[in-house]
Amino acid sequence: MVEPIIQLDRISKKYDEQYAVNELTLTINKGEIFGLLGPNGAGKSTSILMMLGLSEPTGGSIQVCGMNSTTNPLAVKKRVGYLPDDLGFYEQMTGYENLLFTASLNAIPRRIAEERAKDLLAKVGLTESADKKAGKYSRGMRQRLGLADVLMKDPEVIILDEPTLGIDPEGVRELLALIKRLNKEEGITVLLSSHQLHQVQQICDRVGIFVEGKLLAEGNVESLAKQLFFDDSFVVYAKVSPIDGKLNEQLQSLKGVNRVEQKQEQLEIYGETDISSAVARTVIEAGADLYYIKKKNYGLDEIYHRYFEGGAGDGEASSA
Incomplete structure (x- = not known):
């Protein structure tokens, strides 16, 4: 059974006459990685601050x-870990000492804190740098230490605000893999706020597209593609020879196929379901040569930009 762990019901945040967040309704389920996706200034960080009280x-x-x-922020903070985009540590203290300091602020007994700090430093790959001063850590190391820091109080939810900002590509890959592993092994719910589309797509179960304080759409990549591209949410490309009218008619008559377009020796078959196996079978049975067949998978980049091109209709939020 799906269990909600974060529920936002028509929340708004207004500064003077400007809405930073405008009637945001969103449910995030326990154990999932949810990506809050949008450009800088979209209201993502404001929403996170309200979640944290x-x-x-x-x-x-x-x-x-x-x-x-809003009414019980301290209780929420005990169960939620927050990693902001600009992370601060006591730079003259080692990574290990910083974790112990966090433990003391959360009233974690010293013996438990020491064991947990060592375990977490191992999980984030910082055992060899445990006694190195935090001021000497690279940006990627600081983010990994930050993950260990938010996990010290054994939270149910971790909220990460632009966690890969300023990290080199290899560091990004390692950090995303670490987040995914922690989610899988520890069952921790993750809310990841970012404007990096490909990074969000790599690890998130669902995403919400957030622009100008409003949630335009939410769901997994496949459901978002269906919302935007309607009946043509699946496209199959096939290089075939020869191509004749009879083959086109046979393909057009397949269940789930909406239209067939020919571009030189390549066919583009549009449908509402994955019809690639039926297309391959039809081509072979027709006696034609099939040189390749591939499916087009709509990515977040196309989905995201489609919204800004007006593909979302009236711009109202939709859910999946």
Whole structure:
């Protein structure tokens, strides 16, 4: 059974006459990785601060781990770990000492804190740098230490705000793999806020597209593609020879095929379901040569930009 762990019900945040967040409704389920995707200034960080009880909404209600973030922020903070985009540590203290300091702030007994800190440093790949001063850590190392830091209090949810900002490509790959592994092994719910589309697509179970304080759409990549590209959400490319009218008719008559287009020796078959196996079988049975067949998978980049091109219709939020 799917269990919600974060529930936002028509929350808004208004500064003077400007809405930073405008009637945002969103449910994030326990154990999933959810990506909050949008450009800088879209309202992602404002939404996160309201979830944490660090900013009070102008309207609406927020439930995190079954508690109201606005009226009970301290209880929420005990169960939620937060990694901001600009992370600060005591730079003259080692990574290990920083984790022990965090443990003391959370009233974790010293013996438990020492064991947990060593275990977490191993999980994030910083055992060899445990006694190195945090001020000497690279950006990628600081982010990994930050993950260990938010995990010290054994949270149910971790919220990561632009966690890969300023990290080199290899560091990004390692950090994303680490987040995915922690989610799988520890069952931790992850809310990842980012404007990096390909990074979000790599690890998130579902995404929400957030622009100008509004949630335009949410779902997994496949469901978002169906929302945007409607009946043509699956496209199959096949290089075939020879191509004649009879073959086109046979392909057009296949269940789930909406239209067939020919571009030189390549056929483009558009449908609402994955019809690649039926296309291959039809071509072979027709006696034609099939040189290759491939499916087009709509990625977040195409989905995201389609919204800004007006492909989302009236711009109202939709769900999947």
